[in-house]
Every structure is written in C-alpha cells, then in structure tokens.
Amino acid sequence: MDYKFDNDKPIYKQLVDQLKLEIITGKYKPNDKLPSVREFAIELKVNPNTVQRALLELEDSKLIETRRTTGKFVTDNKKIIDNTKTEIINNIMKDFFNNIENLNISNEEIIKYIKQNRKEK
Amino acid sequence: MDYKFDNDKPIYKQLVDQLKLEIITGKYKPNDKLPSVREFAIELKVNPNTVQRALLELEDSKLIETRRTTGKFVTDNKKIIDNTKTEIINNIMKDFFNNIENLNISNEEIIKYIKQNRKEK
Amino acid sequence: MDYKFDNDKPIYKQLVDQLKLEIITGKYKPNDKLPSVREFAIELKVNPNTVQRALLELEDSKLIETRRTTGKFVTDNKKIIDNTKTEIINNIMKDFFNNIENLNISNEEIIKYIKQNRKEK
Amino acid sequence: MDYKFDNDKPIYKQLVDQLKLEIITGKYKPNDKLPSVREFAIELKVNPNTVQRALLELEDSKLIETRRTTGKFVTDNKKIIDNTKTEIINNIMKDFFNNIENLNISNEEIIKYIKQNRKEK
DNA sequence: GTGGTCTAGACCACT
DNA sequence: GTGGTCTAGACCACG
Numbered sequence A, B, C, D: 001m002d003y004k005f006d007n008d009k010p011i012y013k014q015l016v017d018q019l020k021l022e023i024i025t026g027k028y029k030p031n032d033k034l035p036s037v038r039e040f041a042i043e044l045k046v047n048p049n050t051v052q053r054a055l056l057e058l059e060d061s062k063l064i065e066t067r068r069t070t071g072k073f074v075t076d077n078k079k080i081i082d083n084t085k086t087e088i089i090n091n092i093m094k095d096f097f098n099n100i101e102n103l104n105i106s107n108e109e110i111i112k113y114i115k116q117n118r119k120e121k
Numbered sequence E: 001g002t003g004g005t006c007t008a009g010a011c012c013a014c015t
Numbered sequence F: 001g002t003g004g005t006c007t008a009g010a011c012c013a014c015g
Helices: A011-024 A037-044 A049-058 A078-101 A107-117 B011-024 B038-044 B048-060 B080-103 B107-117 C013-026 C037-044 C048-060 C078-103 C107-117 D011-025 D037-044 D048-060 D079-105 D106-116
Strands: A064-067 A069-076 B064-067 B070-074 C066-067 C071-074 D064-067 D071-074
Touching: A011 A078, A037 D048, A049 C013, A064 B048, A064 C107, A064 D079, A078 B011, A078 B080, A078 B107, A107 B107, A107 C013, B011 B080, B038 B048, B038 D037, B048 B064, B048 C066, B107 C037, C013 C048, C013 C078, C013 D079, C037 C048, C048 C066, C078 D011, C078 D079, C107 D106, D011 D048, D011 D079, D037 D071
Parallel strands: none
Antiparallel strands: A064 A069, B064 B070, C066 C071, D064 D071
C-alpha cells in the first residue's frame, strides 16, 4: 500500500476517501481489523492525530466500529457498505453532470469522449 | 444573475470558474466590457478585493484584458477562448476518470448511467 | 442471560451495574453463591480480569463477600441491599433532574410525558 | 457565562452539550454569531483545538454553520433547532426509563418522587 | 498495546 | 482576525 497525498485536500480527508474505497471495493472486508492508529501513522508518515481524525469520520459514517481496547474493525453490515458505494457513485456522477451542465455538450459527445479516452482495466 | 457560493472553495476561485464559463459559453462575448470591480462586488455581495483577485487570475489566463482607464474587456482572441474551453472539458473528464478509477466500473455501465440519468436540454 | 456491552462505558462498570441490579431485584438472593470468575468470564465472553475487577468493586460495596475457598456470596445483610437500592434510585433521579434542569420543563409536563410514554409491567 | 468541566466526560463533549442547550433555549438565537474559536478558548481556559472539535460536532449536527473567514453562526433553520430540542428531551426520557426499567417502580411512585423532590423554578 | 483526549504551538488561505 | 489543518508529544483508562 502506497499512499501519496496531494496538497489540495486535507490529508485526513484523502485518507477517509482512500479507506472508504478500500472498504467498498473489498480490499478491507467486513469484520477485518484495521491497522492500529499508530501503525497507520507510521506507515503513512503522518501524525497519529491525523489518522485518528480520519478514522473518526469513518466511524461516524458507520463503516468502521471501535471495539474497546481491541482495535477498529470494518463493519459487518454489508448493507451500509453497499449504500456507501451507491452513494459515492451517485455523487461522482452528480458532480460530473454539474460540471458539464453549462457547456452545451450532448450525451453523444460525452460517450464518444469516454470511449476514446478511458481505458478500462 | 444570482450566484451562491459554497464554503468549500475560495469565493474568488468560484468566481473565476463562473466567469470563465460565461466567457466560453458566449454569455460574455469577445470585446464585451465587464462590469467594474465595484459593480461586481455589489452585485455579488462580496468584498471588492475578492473580485479583484478573481479578475486578476482571468487576466493572467489572457481571457480578459485591461484597457487603461476604460475598464476590463473580454479578449478578442477567439483561439484563447476555444483553448480554454477544451482545457476545461479535459479537466472535467480527467477529474471524472480519476474519481471512478478505482471503482471497477466499465465504460458500458457509465454510458448506461449517463443515458438513464442525464437529461439533455 | 444475555449481556451486551456498549462501548461508551467500561465493561467492568457495566458488569457491576448489572450485578447490582440483579441483587437488589432479588435475582440473586442473600447468601446465594455467585458463579466463579472463570464461569462468569466464559458466559459473558469477557476477560477474567474484567470480571475480577467488577466483583472486587461489588465486594468493596459490601454487596458480596468472599468466603475463603468456597467462593463469593451475596451478602446476607438485607439492610445493605436496601440501602443500595435506595441509593441507585436516588442517583437515577438525580441524574434525571440534572439532565432536564436547563430545559425549562415543568413537573406537569414531565408527569404527562411519563403517563403517555412509560408502560408499566 | 461560567463553565466548569468535570472529569467524567471529555471537555469537548461537555462543551457541545452546553452550547446545544444554549441554542435550544434561545440563549444563542438563530443567526447569532458565536465567539471565535480563540475567544472561546480563552474564556473557557481550554485549548483552541478543543473548542474547534466541539464546534465541528455542532456543525455536523447543522446547529451552527461556518461562513468563511467571518465566523461561526447559529443556524437560521428553526426547524433544526426544534428537532434538536425534541430529540434531546426524548433521549433524556428514554435513558431515564431504561434506568428504572428493572427496578419495579410504578409510575405513581415516580410521580410522587418528582413532586416531592424536584423544585421548579 | 489499544484508542481517546488534550495541550502547545505552528502554518496556511482567505477577506 | 477568521477558521482549518497538522505535528509533536503527553497522559489516561482499559483489558
């Protein structure tokens, strides 16, 4: 795992996004134990508080839960994970639609652009 | 014209984006005179410094130019406007591709989503 | 018996409260023998140290006593049990009064709320 | 205003509760500007980060909003404030009911206790 | 060893 | 001057 942070967004927010992604794509599975705050901090070379803040946000969104003194775990509620995934996709699409809204571009043109420029894996 | 600003982005940057859009979509045409900084400020209910900063950035990108004592005008260089448009579109698409990059979504699915959810005007 | 612990309070404290309740409500009667630390630990799926700590606190409050080599027993001093009960009730009421203290709610309203929402058994 | 913090709860949480109360009881009114983070910190003799954390939580619950560079303001959405008030009351009552649930106390007894012990203002 | 909280102090962008 | 972020480092309760 190799995270690089850019300067446009707060690190903790990038971390939230990154971890969300890893949970909804199954890299971290339900009930998996996350690395401890300290381990994360060392691995990512950031301050433990920064990690803590990111994990707090994930916990608020119910994607992870803290079991006292034993660590933090990915939720076992798959519905929450699925909902999160749908929500993320919808947000991405909504942002995208907003961005091109005023540019008078047809769906045809967008689709053409995608086919020409996006390589699938 | 009724702008609302959100708190996530600097106002001046939102202003830059808005004005860029109005130039490349032809709402402001080449050689049009822009409202004065003061007028903008009153209309948008923002600090004149904020307007000033936005216009400065537009001037840097050559989309507008200051003609001494008479005001600020949209460039008459259509190529610059066209390039800006292309650049904006490319950026939007790039951001979009980045956002969905790790979600394992095929082009097919994206196209389907667009057809189902984006209404053209 | 099926205990679930929440993460806001220390487990041992939740255990103390639970056991206190079972003593003052007569589920465990005076002179009853308690399960051993080990049995408790298995039944509740917690660390034996946690059980130990809870029982220690109960012993401090005189509600249970250790008889060497034979185990731990609920006190036979009914006055202690009664006092504990009164104390618990007073604490609950005191907390409750504190909580609503600044909300400008009259006794009338509280009583009405109770009548409407609390079903007795 | 004179806050004292106890040691049972995190300071930031006590601050959240305190401010919530002051908002729902109208001590801070809709659209009021809150003292700045730094002012709060000095007044309460805590670290600005602690204040920041509390205000963040209030913002999450929509009770306050941040207007960039100008400060933090009580929401102008009275519905949110009302809902918060109802929610707080319900939580207090729910906790109370839970606490006395196993004690076999009748509504009559509770009401009598309240009448005897709670002095209204 | 685990997370939670707090402090002190710094730097930054924005207006 | 305003809030936002981050670091370094400390202490605590819990199990």
